[in-house]
Amino acid sequence: MLSLTSQEKQVLDFLQNSVIGSYEIKDIANKTKMLNPTVSRAVLKLIKKELVEEIESKEIIIGEKGEQYKQKYLPEQQLYDKIIKIVEIIQQNNKTSIIGIPLKEVKEKINLTHVEFSVALGYLKQKGFIQVGSGMIVLLKKDKLLIPTQNYLYSIFPITRSEEIKKDSELFIYSVESTDDSQTILLQRGILVLAKIKKICLTKKGKEINISKIKSEIQFDVSAPVTLIYPGRRHxxxxxxxxxxxxxxxxxxxxxxxxxVETAFWCMDSMFIPQDHPARDVQDTYFVGKKGGLPDKKLVQEIQEVQENGGNTGSTGYQIPWSKDIASDLILRTxxxxxxxxxxxxxxxxxxxxxxxxxxxxxxxxxxxxxxxxxxxxxxxxxxxxxxxxxxxxxxxxxxxxxxxxxxxxxxxxxxxxxxxxxxxxxxxxxxxxxxxxxxxxxxxxxxxxxxxxxxxxxxxxxxxxxxxxxxxxxxxxxxxxxxxxxxxxxxxxxxxxxxxxxxxx
Missing domain, CATH: 3.30.930.10 (Bira Bifunctional Protein; Domain 2)
Incomplete structure (x- = not known):
């Protein structure tokens, strides 16, 4: 006889009464106020009982680069609006219809990065909104419609806009149809991404079943997979x-x-490494660029004698002058x-x-x-x-x-x-x-x-x-x-x- 846990019933009831019909696990968890792992376990068990199934679909979603444009316009829309405002001011003063604006002036008056400005300028030029030449911008189209990429972005996503955008958006006309290459452009720029989304939906059996008549199950499935947790451990x-x-x-x-951080004295001289040894070169050693102190004069003198002539060891030493200055160089320990x-x-x-x-x-x-x-x-x-x-x-x-x-x-x-x-x-x-x-x-x-x-x-x-x-x-x-x-x-x-x-x- 079929039985369901309270969590399974809750998930099944939500799907049976939903309008959309298919949801990601995180959305089910959010709507039912359950934890993600709890929903995941319930879904796995419902799949085994053939009441729900997992479907995979490709959907266009806001990419990481596109998150910032939930609160502000795309660079091309910002640039287009700025050009229109500058032209309107000039026309009020000069009473002319076609106005050329210095490219440098527009760039200085808009808060866009060099890359954003270049992308926006190229797009507006390609779509015939402006003409660019000899360091001047000429406005070719002037209306209150959103430009295609901005219109497409707004029309397919429930974007939460800032108060400034909400106020301005009353002037715009929206269309949910994209008849140009806006989607492709936004995908290429990473503002939108094509993602594989796994969603849960009811099977035919799951749609027909009456939850109220199903016996409640209180058993625990100890074999059900759970979210892996990696505790802190030694490296x-x-x-x-x-x-x-x-x-x-x-x-x-x-x-x-x-x-x-050592002096060259302790790292080299103290152990009978000569001062012309290749290990002292900057190609092999990190020099701090400062000098350090040397130990007492007696030890320094004995090190110098051993380096230069072997001291009382019977050795001839390295037969080269020994320098306190070189020995006092601070280095990272080699x-x-x-x-x-x-x-x-x-x-x-x-x-x-x-x-x-x-x-x-x-x-x-x-x-x-x-x-x-x-x-x-x-x-x-x-x-x-x-x-x-x-x-x-x-x-x-x-x-x-x-x-x-x-x-x-x-x-x-x-x-x-x-x-x-x-x-x-x-x-x-x-x-x-x-x-x-x-x-x-x-x-x-x-x-x-x-x-x-x-x-x-x-x-x-x-x-x-x-x-x-x-x-x-x-x-x-x-x-x-x-x-x-x-x-x-x-x-x-x-x-x-x-x-x-x-x-x-x-």
């Missing part, structure tokens, strides 16, 4: 940061932090290692027996943006200081960290860094792409980099690309998919939580 970058932090804390590390050397100095780590620190830092570089490079990104910095540390210990730390993320197939290759020796790059094997990809840059700090801070113990250190780590954990192939103006919001809403294992499907 994948925050999720990965949480995973990385958890791993380092489990490995006995402490977290450090530093400023995003790598997180600047924070490591701040830690050496300000926390006096020369007096510490052993320590382990890490830092997830925002970095800025003037790089070309592509799938694996952004001008603003993040690095994960880490270092360990203790007696008798070797390259084997560094490899062990790297392997241990990535093993906790499910990456076990890793190999190492030697590379060059100004402030570490030996230095090495770690690579992992991507099973899906069947190729090796870069993971992390690392090394043991050179004596020249540590000597100014009085550190004699070996320090192993590394810096990994945090954004690429996010790509690994989210199974994405482009950094821009998860961060920035081109990220996929739908994916961000629907993606699964990151479990911390690369082998998991996320």
């Amino acid at each position: 994948p970058y925050n999720e990965v940061a949480k995973i990385v932090t958890k791993i380092f804390l489990e490995m006995g590390f402490q977290e450090m932090e530093g400023p995003m 790598h997180s290692t600047a924070t490591t050397f701040r830690k050496f100095y300000f926390d006096k780590l020369k007096d510490v027996e052993k320590c382990k620190y890490f830092y997830i830092a925002r970095i800025f570089r003037n790089e070309a943006i592509d799938a694996t490079h952004l001008s603003e990104f993040a690095q994960v910095e880490g270092f360990v200081m203790a007696d008798k540390l070797t390259l084997s210990h560094l490899k062990g730390f790297i392997k241990e960290f990535y093993a906790k993320l499910g990456v076990t197939k890793i190999k190492f290759k030697p590379v060059y860094n100004p402030y570490t020796e030996p230095s090495m790059q770690a690579y992992y094997y991507d099973e899906k792409l069947k190729k090796w990809d870069a993971l992390i840059n690392s090394g043991i700090f050179r004596p020249e980099a540590l000597a100014p801070y009085g550190i004699t113990k070996p320090v192993i250190a590394w810096g990994m690309g945090f954004n690429r780590l996010v790509m690994l954990l989210t199974k994405t192939k482009d950094m821009r998919d998860t961060l920035g103006p081109f990220c996929n919001l739908d994916w961000l809403r629907k993606r699964k939580l990151i479990e911390g294992e690369l082998s998991d499907e996320n």
Whole structure:
């Protein structure tokens, strides 16, 4: 036996007593004072019971650009009215019939943008309302009828007009027929748009049924679709940061932090990067355009000596003059290692027996943006200081960290860094792409980099690309998919939580 819920009855009753016969769901909700999701569920159930059906039709509706013309005339109507008024004033004074008006004067007296004015002028000229030449406008037609595009717009839509338009509109004659290309013109300009509209109407069965004789249904359809709601959630970058932090804390590390705006001293000079290094060029680094302060004279002097001649390290240094002025340039931090050397100095780590620190830092570089490079990104910095540390210990730390993320197939290759020796790059094997990809840059700090801070113990250190780590954990192939103006919001809403294992499907 057929039964209906109260909501279904309400929708059915509205459709049976309506004049139009078909409505959008939002209109049914508005007329019946029900919520959109409630109406949607009722309609779905009525469709299953073959009492209503969904029909799709193409209708012309006001476009986004056309919304403003609900309260004011189209640009061509505004321009036409303005020209008529100017001509009437001139004719009253000069008693002439055909009047030429300077184009510049009309443009100055009407509140239209350059584009609106150009479109309106072209339309009036094309339709024979005006003639334009030698910087003058000549009015060819003068009447109180709405011009075709304005007439068509008003005749097919119940537009709420401003008081000024209501007052003036008494002078106009309206026609509901469009015998010209007004519709096409308004569609091309985006003032009108052709939209596919889904509406609900009664079936033959729905028209004939007597609602009062239908049994009320109080059951709940728990399988009925409802409006999806996406609650607030962590961004994948925050999720990965949480995973990385958890791993380092489990490995006995402490977290450090530093400023995003640094002097070149801390970002370059303090760690034995020469002042003629390409990374200092404006093509690679964002300069703030101001100078910053340097630390105490003793440290600055020791950095200068190491840079110029190696100081007491046995090195010859770079054999070039070192400049305090260059070192005091303020820049956006180009790598997180600047924070490591701040830690050496300000926390006096020369007096510490052993320590382990890490830092997830925002970095800025003037790089070309592509799938694996952004001008603003993040690095994960880490270092360990203790007696008798070797390259084997560094490899062990790297392997241990990535093993906790499910990456076990890793190999190492030697590379060059100004402030570490030996230095090495770690690579992992991507099973899906069947190729090796870069993971992390690392090394043991050179004596020249540590000597100014009085550190004699070996320090192993590394810096990994945090954004690429996010790509690994989210199974994405482009950094821009998860961060920035081109990220996929739908994916961000629907993606699964990151479990911390690369082998998991996320």
